[in-house]
Amino acid sequence: MIVKRYVVKDMPEALTKIRQDLGHDAVILSSKKIKQRGLFGLFSVTQLEVVAAVNDKEPQIAEKKKEGKQPLVQPSNTVNSSEPGPQNERNHIKQPEPGVHQNSDAQVLKEVQELRGILAKFLHQSSEILPAPIQKIRSELVANDVSPEFAERLILNMVKENEEIHLLNEQEFRHLLTDLISKEINDILLPSPLASDSRIVAFVGPTGVGKTTTIAKVAAEELLKNRRRVGLITADTYRIAAVEQLKTYANILQIPVEVVFTTEEVEQAIEKMKDRDLILIDTAGRNYGDLVFVEHLNQFLQASRPDETCLVLSLTTKSTDLEHIVANFEGVAIDKFIFTKLDETTSYGAIYNLTHRFKKPLAYLTTGQNVPDDIEVATPERIARLVVGEKQYV
Ligand code: GDP
Numbered sequence: 402m403i404v405k406r407y408v409v410k411d412m413p414e415a416l417t418k419i420r421q422d423l424g425h426d427a428v429i430l431s432s433k434k435i436k437q438r439g440l441f442g443l444f445s446v447t448q449l450e451v452v453a454a455v456n457d458k459e460p461q462i463a464e465k466k467k468e469g470k471q472p473l474v475q476p477s478n479t480v481n482s483s484e485p486g487p488q489n490e491r492n493h494i495k496q497p498e499p500g501v502h503q504n505s506d507a508q509v510l511k512e513v514q515e516l517r518g519i520l521a522k523f524l525h526q527s528s529e530i531l532p533a534p535i536q537k538i539r540s541e542l543v544a545n546d547v548s549p550e551f552a553e554r555l556i557l558n559m560v561k562e563n564e565e566i567h568l569l570n571e572q573e574f575r576h577l578l579t580d581l582i583s584k585e586i587n588d589i590l591l592p593s594p595l596a597s598d599s600r601i602v603a604f605v606g607p608t609g610v611g612k613t614t615t616i617a618k619v620a621a622e623e624l625l626k627n628r629r630r631v632g633l634i635t636a637d638t639y640r641i642a643a644v645e646q647l648k649t650y651a652n653i654l655q656i657p658v659e660v661v662f663t664t665e666e667v668e669q670a671i672e673k674m675k676d677r678d679l680i681l682i683d684t685a686g687r688n689y690g691d692l693v694f695v696e697h698l699n700q701f702l703q704a705s706r707p708d709e710t711c712l713v714l715s716l717t718t719k720s721t722d723l724e725h726i727v728a729n730f731e732g733v734a735i736d737k738f739i740f741t742k743l744d745e746t747t748s749y750g751a752i753y754n755l756t757h758r759f760k761k762p763l764a765y766l767t768t769g770q771n772v773p774d775d776i777e778v779a780t781p782e783r784i785a786r787l788v789v790g791e792k793q794y795v
Contacts, residue, residue: 404454408435412560412567415451423455429532430454432567449567531560534571538578538789545790546720546750551757555581575789582753582785590756592763593737594778595619597627599708601671601680605698605733606713607726608686611741611767613643615713616681617650619765621773623679624654632677633658634670636701637685647683650772664704671705682707695732702733711764713739714755716746723751727759737764744768744775749787 405422409415412432419427430452437448531539535556542552559578560566569577586592595602602619604612616633623629633651635658637643644660651658657677659670667682674680682705687694702710712735714723738761740752756763763784769775777783 402454402456404430404452407451407453408437408448409451411449411564412451413564415449415453419451419453423453427453427455429567432532434568451567531556532567534569534574535559535566537571538574541790542750542788544748545788546748546754547788548720548750548754551750551754575791579782579785579789579791582788583781586756586781586784590760590762592779592781592784594764595623595679595709600678601682601705601707603682603684603702603705603707603710604713604739605684605702605710605730605735606686606739607715607718608640610686610713610715610718612686612713613637613646613650613683614770614772615739615741615765615767615776616647616683617654617772618767618774618776620650620656620681621654622776624656625773629678630676631656632674632680633683634661634667634674634680634705635659635683636661636667637683638662639685639687643683643686664701667701667704692729692732695729699733709736710734711737711739712761713741714751715742716740716749716751717742720748720751720754723755724758727755735759735761737762739763739765739767741767743787749790752784753788 403423405419407415407418409418415429415432419429432449432451434447435450437446539552539556542555543549547555555578559574559581562581563569563577566574604616606612613635620631620633624631631654633647633656635644635647637647638660648658657674659673661667661670671680684698684701685694687698710733712727712730712733714726718726738756738759740763743749743766752763752766755761763779765776766779766783767776779787
């Protein structure tokens, strides 16, 4: 192990020097502010003392880099760059020969993928030399299901925006991160419940996520708090229980409900409800991994012409499955997400991943089986706290 001490102006300067001297695998062992005496012992200035270390073999990497032989980041599936032969070319993104446009789309896609891989690895290495509390919070974000690439991006944004990041303890860093996420949401994805001028709203999503229950909660809220005349339509006729469930809620709330089997019937049902200010439509919960069902759903939505369509997803679904489900819904005009069953999980990162990846705002969060109470319009701060993993706020 090689250990080096640096006295610098600030952490960015330290990071640059450490990377130059010790390479990208170096870790910071400690950092503290020190007073340096100025001229004749006067005008002392505050500086930063940083101690960093790396395994013995790492300087070779730095050496090679100086010789210009080592790529900045070596993709994990590549061979040592000093080996001759064709394999070595894999370290570099191939340039097409002038005037040759073969397979351009596939080629571009491949190059973009390679670049993304290199970038991801670079980001990962950069944040690995960060102080321990920051690394811990980065791991917590990932454990909370925030995708690794978003976690890296958040941490690096934090480092960029705060010069004194190394002086923060874990709790201070967590608070700043919560503020950053909250600000991001505030700027681009402000949570938005149903718009007051939306008259027809469709709810789509896989079976069992809580669509029907959520519709009942929204109906009650709009009826009781906003005094709107609400009507319900259900096309979820594959499950007898779903129809009965919605009818029961409609009875309790004393609002009309129509059951429809075809796209023509939905048009008629909407016509019948022309005295209603708000019509909430429950669609069939099917396996939307199957694109045939997505196509049926699209036909149904074309006939219903909703002002808004909400995709309802349960946070108890595995993060990777959620991404697939949402990708399958890409051909459907989704306006907003609703996440259900917050009370049944402790990982909330998917809220961040999906709203950011698909650039859709969040309409509601649901937190239990009770109609109408267990639903809320989440504030940016609430979402940020959930994402950062401050469980006391659930
Ligand atoms: P649908 O098939 O999507 O219409 O789902 P349902 O509305 O029938 O709900 C399926 C189950 O999830 C029911 O037992 C609901 O009570 C339950 N459920 C709905 N929302 C929530 C929630 O926010 N938290 C919990 N724990 N259960 C919920």
